[in-house]
Amino acid sequence: MAKILFHQYGKTQVRLTQVVRNGEEHRLAELTVKILFEGDFEEAYSNADNSKVLPTDTMKNMVYVLAGQKPIASPEQFAQDLAAHFLGSVSHLQRVKVDCLQAPWAHIGDHGSAFVQSGSERRLAASSATREDHTITAGIRGLEILKTGESAFSGYLKDEYTTLPETRDRLFGTVLDASWTYRNAALDFNAAHASIRKSLLETFASHQSESVQHSLYDMGTAALKTHDTVSEIHLVMPNKHRILFDLKRFGLENPNQVFISTDEPSGYIEAKLSADT
Amino acid sequence: MAKILFHQYGKTQVRLTQVVRNGEEHRLAELTVKILFEGDFEEAYSNADNSKVLPTDTMKNMVYVLAGQKPIASPEQFAQDLAAHFLGSVSHLQRVKVDCLQAPWAHIGDHGSAFVQSGSERRLAASSATREDHTITAGIRGLEILKTGESAFSGYLKDEYTTLPETRDRLFGTVLDASWTYRNAALDFNAAHASIRKSLLETFASHQSESVQHSLYDMGTAALKTHDTVSEIHLVMPNKHRILFDLKRFGLENPNQVFISTDEPSGYIEAKLSADT
Amino acid sequence: MAKILFHQYGKTQVRLTQVVRNGEEHRLAELTVKILFEGDFEEAYSNADNSKVLPTDTMKNMVYVLAGQKPIASPEQFAQDLAAHFLGSVSHLQRVKVDCLQAPWAHIGDHGSAFVQSGSERRLAASSATREDHTITAGIRGLEILKTGESAFSGYLKDEYTTLPETRDRLFGTVLDASWTYRNAALDFNAAHASIRKSLLETFASHQSESVQHSLYDMGTAALKTHDTVSEIHLVMPNKHRILFDLKRFGLENPNQVFISTDEPSGYIEAKLSADT
């Protein structure tokens, strides 16, 4: 017999489309939901006893049931409501984690019932709850951004295997993943998300970047400083290298204009920052 | 010895980033380029004779060399210029096909040198050229759109295996691939692309759809009617089904509000339309 | 009004698992099926008249109904049976195309009811049928192969933009897509597929390759020569470059031992060969 150090189970990739119809003006929410349970479920593993196991199919049903009961005001609220439901209905559940990824749909022109996907990023909203505490996390997944100016990388450590040339003018492209934790649940989640996203983008754009680390830190600091409601922010910024193409071989100059776009290998920079210094 | 019925070779996934710097205001073009050669290359296959084979690595070099020589005015122009170069330099080349897919980058706010990817769709521009003729194709790849109203599917053929219920109000989501052929090369490709894209979107949005086929046809017809420069348009519209979730089991109504988003199985509708009736 | 030059519709990504139970010994077939209809369906496009449109949902149902009626002897037979059904039931259908991709499942050890996926490749089987004629195509999708010896590329055409060094010893890796057409339907499709696959692999392995084109041609020729039942073969072989890493900078030799694996850019070589010279 082995000892169980950690276990969780649930349902992933539950895909929901909700339409709220106010006459000709429709609102559209499309979410992909993940639900994970932690608690007193060990007997299912070690003793083939399923009596405490709520089927993951039932978790899936609840996503649609909840969406049928009321409009989704925000994915954060929806995640909280799902978490609260399961804590209320499964007594031996200790912690439930609900993650929602929302696709960005925008109206086509002024057509009330036609939509176009307005980006490749996804909005993240997550709830991690026990009967005693409750954490609400929001964020961004897959936001592709790129700077063509005000980005340098120099003065770094060199050893005998370092061949990278220093540069005061490079391209800096990344696919941002950001998550932040709210201090409490009494806020306008949609407005907060839009404002924090804007703060991250504006800082990235206006930054005199000395490294990915440097931009990451200043982006996170700016978001924390202007949003009291956020206690922590976690940023992951891969460095999607644009490599200067050697045109000298062909008698041409390349004053930082022509680059090879690459996905791999990729730099990887990650940090979690706290407002409380 | 086998007979060669068809052959082509080339380079795919050549990824280019070009920055054009007008002081603080930068222009960014990111393309993924494919180049294919048809011509007198049979001896490489059947006789291990490479003397007429231009390496695909050289094709790749040319993408960057051309980008180093001048700003990319439009992906259509860039594709044409690449095609013209190869027809000029490789005498036994009979047909060259160049495909460009452009990622949508938009300035972040009014920052001249910072960009955000503004959608998941790609702009297609392709040139297929011989020394006698030349076809320019433009298009859209991967444009996600969805209608929550004015979409029906009824009155269709039924056999003993048909279980689909008729509906006068369904969700209709697709990921549009569109390609169209220009009658000549003397036009503003960027303006034409924007205008045709808008025509497709507007028709999709305002359409009283009786089927995917019906919307597809009216979208293509609208684009052709309002753009004399286009001779043909080819539309592919998979039906990304949203399936009504059965809430009655739980004592709830579902008046077309809560759906399961699905990717597979998927309907598939395709047609090529001509302006010349 | 626009003229319809071409149109087709159908269902894609229909995913089927069929289990055939002979006591403790089970047989498992997992297919992804695509069905496309061509025929008298124009009124749906141009006149919003669905009366001749069999729903794609019904096509999907038929995949499972047919799988419920008898064991799948081969994906080629299954594709033919599906095609025959639709030609029999929809009078205005002119051509039906059925593509099946089969995942490779093998028994785990000698366990009759447990399976492991034994490769990333897929087996292709396709039927394209009208009431007059019928073409059966078989093939392979995504077979990853690599040669570390007996592969050269030299003697090729050079222009002023050619920088690729000639080599008599390079790595040659590809992801093979192959399709071939059978002359008739009276054969053991499973045995034929295994034999042709083996012929392609053996020729690739033993070949003194002067180029991708050269290997492709000899692979196709070998398959045609040893299989009278095959009339044509179509091979697509991207060149997944392994680039020699420059170790001289660090005082080390690299006698063709250490390479960067790359996916992009990628060479692309394609040809269709006929047995009838």
Next chain:
Amino acid sequence: MAKILFHQYGKTQVRLTQVVRNGEEHRLAELTVKILFEGDFEEAYSNADNSKVLPTDTMKNMVYVLAGQKPIASPEQFAQDLAAHFLGSVSHLQRVKVDCLQAPWAHIGDHGSAFVQSGSERRLAASSATREDHTITAGIRGLEILKTGESAFSGYLKDEYTTLPETRDRLFGTVLDASWTYRNAALDFNAAHASIRKSLLETFASHQSESVQHSLYDMGTAALKTHDTVSEIHLVMPNKHRILFDLKRFGLENPNQVFISTDEPSGYIEAKLSADT
């Protein structure tokens, strides 16, 4: 100023092919490597000071340099050697984590220099090292397995939203991710990996499964019991549902033979087990 709670940086997707040539018999290792640094790098974030930052490009170089110095005996050894190098050369580095994913290449027949990829799974080998301690983890990513017998799910908790029918005979398919920790580094990593993989597969195959949890636990327990060198094992087993297709509507029986293969939604079961009870 924000406080940095956690930070790490490094290089991902470093792709290496190494060929070891013993006359006509070649050995091929293809790895994708990730390297992450933790340590005294805060000044790069908070003070734009790169003087302690070894470029991630240098990390990438080291992968190829090390591969140029000696044959890769095992990915675990390679990961350890990389970790040891960086700990030796960067004094302010506190922890380095190296992950290797190895693609499965097998010889084609008895050809010494031709290979075919023999599965879609990847072998994982990871080293996490400080100057004081060192953890070696091995594992499997993406092993697709499926049981068509001896799999049940019944006796579970039901609430008012539970609609899943109980079953004593269902299909059970998963894509296994497994990781395990070795007690020490003095062992034959290749033999250990093969033996643990076999133990997991055999237990999965012969198991009378009452749930995914039950199989997961017994698989992990079997691996731990027969391998003293393993202290912990971590298993993730999504439930890739095969849903019985309703054939009764068409007058046909479906005695557990015809299923819809699905990827989403998906069950998710995860546990970490310890040998020390």
